[in-house]
Amino acid sequence: MAKNFDEILTSMLEQLENNPDQDIEVLVKGECEKMGVSEESMALLSETNEYIDGFAEKMAALQKAKEEGKSRKQWMLEEMDRILEGRDEQEKAEIVSAISDAGENVNNETLNEEED
Amino acid sequence: MKFIAYNEDEGRNEFVSHVEGESRKYSALQSLLSGRKLEQEEVESLKEFKEVQQFLDSPVGDASEAKLKKVFATAIIIANEQGTLPFSIEDKSPIAIASAVDEGLNRVKLSYKLANEDLDAIEVADKLIDATVARVVTVADKVIERGVPVVLNRVCDVIAKVYPPASVFVPVIKNAEKFIVTAAKAAVRKGLNYVAEGAKTVVRSVAKGLDKARKKLISWLEL
Numbered sequence: 001m002a003k004n005f006d007e008i009l010t011s012m013l014e015q016l017e018n019n020p021d022q023d024i025e026v027l028v029k030g031e032c033e034k035m036g037v038s039e040e041s042m043a044l045l046s047e048t049n050e051y052i053d054g055f056a057e058k059m060a061a062l063q064k065a066k067e068e069g070k071s072r073k074q075w076m077l078e079e080m081d082r083i084l085e086g087r088d089e090q091e092k093a094e095i096v097s098a099i100s101d102a103g104e105n106v107n108n109e110t111l112n113e114e115e116d
Numbered sequence: 117m118k119f120i121a122y123n124e125d126e127g128r129n130e131f132v133s134h135v136e137g138e139s140r141k142y143s144a145l146q147s148l149l150s151g152r153k154l155e156q157e158e159v160e161s162l163k164e165f166k167e168v169q170q171f172l173d174s175p176v177g178d179a180s181e182a183k184l185k186k187v188f189a190t191a192i193i194i195a196n197e198q199g200t201l202p203f204s205i206e207d208k209s210p211i212a213i214a215s216a217v218d219e220g221l222n223r224v225k226l227s228y229k230l231a232n233e234d235l236d237a238i239e240v241a242d243k244l245i246d247a248t249v250a251r252v253v254t255v256a257d258k259v260i261e262r263g264v265p266v267v268l269n270r271v272c273d274v275i276a277k278v279y280p281p282a283s284v285f286v287p288v289i290k291n292a293e294k295f296i297v298t299a300a301k302a303a304v305r306k307g308l309n310y311v312a313e314g315a316k317t318v319v320r321s322v323a324k325g326l327d328k329a330r331k332k333l334i335s336w337l338e339l
Contacts, residue, residue, distance in 0.1 A: 005195035005202055006162060006294065012187045013165040013295060020167070024183045028190045041197045044210055048189045051214035051254065056182045058250035058257075063177055072249060073132040079253045080131070083260050084122070091266070092122035096131045098268045099256055100117045102275035103138030110145050110281065111322070 003035065025049075139248040142279050143241065144318035149282035150223070151312025154289065154305070161301065162294040171221075172228045172300060176235075176243060181221070188217045188288060203287035211277040212284075215251055219280050220288025222247050227307025228300060237314045240307075251278035 003011070012031055016022060028049070032042055058079075065075040084092045117134050119127040171184045192213060195201040205213060226243055229235040235243070252275060259274050260266055289308070293301050 002198040002200055003195075004200040005191055005291070008191040008194050009187065009291065009295070010163060012190065013163075013167055016167045016183075016187070017165055024186050028186060031190060032194065035194050035198070037194055037197060041193050044208070044213075045190060045193045047210035048193065048214045049186050051210055052182055052185045052189060052218065054254040054258070055214065055218050055247070055251050056177075056185075058254045059247055060177055062246050062250050066246075072246060073129070073136060076132045076135065076249060076253060077128060079257070080128075083253075083257050086262060089121060089123060093119045093127060094268055095260060095266055095271060096122050096127065097118045098266075098271040099252065099275050100119070100131060100134050100138075102272045103135060103142060103252070103279060104117060105272070106276050106279040107138055107141050107145060107322075110142075110149075 008035070135252060136245065136249065139245045139252070140241075140318060141322055143244045143248060144315035145322070146219075146282045146285075147244075147311045147315035148319050150286050150289070151308055151315075153282055153286045154308055157290065159290045159293040159301070161296070161298060164297045165295050168292065168295045169297070169300065172225055172296065172304075176225070176229070181225070185214075185217045185221055188221065188291070189213055192217070205284060207277060207284075209277060211255055211274060212280065215278045216280040216284045217288055218247065218251065220285035221292060223285070223308065223311070224289055224292045224304055227311055228304045229307070230310055231303035231307035237310055240311055241314060244311075248278065254278075 008031070012027060015027055015031075028045065032045065037045075062072065062075050066072070080096070084095060087095070117130075119131060121127045122131065167180070167184065167187075171178075171180050174180050192201060192205065196205060196208065205216065207213075222244065226235065226240045230237060230240045255275055255278055256271075259271055289304075293304060296304070
């Protein structure tokens with residue numbers, strides 16, 4: 001039977017409340033099985049949760065770097081050097097241009113939408 | 117912004133300054149927009165849970181954060197499949213969903229900490245920018261595979277997903293508010309208002325740089 005969003009959230013939070021040490025991955029898998037979630041959504045969820053972990057890891061790395069006296073820019077430069085290692089100068093310039101455009105495009109779209 | 121070189125002499129510093137600047141602008145614009153969306157709606161409490169309160173009270177970066185974010189992401193994906201999600205997620209990619217949950221719940225926690233004076237407004241604004249930059253780096257690290265040619269349009273499109281709009285992360289904030297005690301909810305709202313107010317200075321400087329008058333934006337800023 002379909003449950004609404006609040007019911008699904010409540011069910012998972014209740015399980016965590018009853019067993020605070022429960023492994024979150026086990027809880028997520030159990031909820032998906034209980035609700036008969038499709039393979040496609042399971043794959044989407046697995047990848048989404050990998051990104052949530054990835055964001056947390058990078059955020060922690062950035063905070064640690066700042067505690068060690070590095071600036072956000074220095075940290076980002078080191079990360080980009082690692083990510084772009086082995087590529088020629090032109091390719092590096094093209095990739096950073098694409099990354100740079102992403103944020104700029106989003107902000108311009110936001111400003112244009114709010115103007116309408 | 118187009119870079120013709122990326123090395124010690126040219127491009128490197130400009131690139132990180134540009135990404136940091138756009139992340140600051142994004143954060144400020146969305147703070148203002150989310151503040152306006154939230155002031156229009158009160159959220160009724162459903163049930164309070166220790167897990168959510170612990171998320172609010174724990175230090176920034178605590179392991180409880182990823183746990184709650186995964187609970188939200190799971191509920192969004194299941195409800196979406198069942199057709200019971202009460203809000204719209206236009207982009208159903210993993211990066212977009214993870215980013216919306218990350219941005220929404222970060223704002224809940226940081227606003228709560230601001231209202232309780234555990235962090236000041238500058239620290240909160242700084243952490244929101246940190247989180248955005250951390251998402252940019254995470255996704256860049258994943259999509260730019262070593263030794264594999266890069267499709268530049270794809271990099272741009274995929275990285276853009278780490279900047280979720282307020283319309284997508286505000287429902288995450290409102291749904292988190294349903295599961296916290298009234299006093300904590302009031303603290304979150306107070307903190308969100310402070311953050312929105314503080315964002316006006318940054319948005320004002322952005323608005324000044326625009327060649328056309330942005331009437332709605334300017335009226336919000338009470339210029």
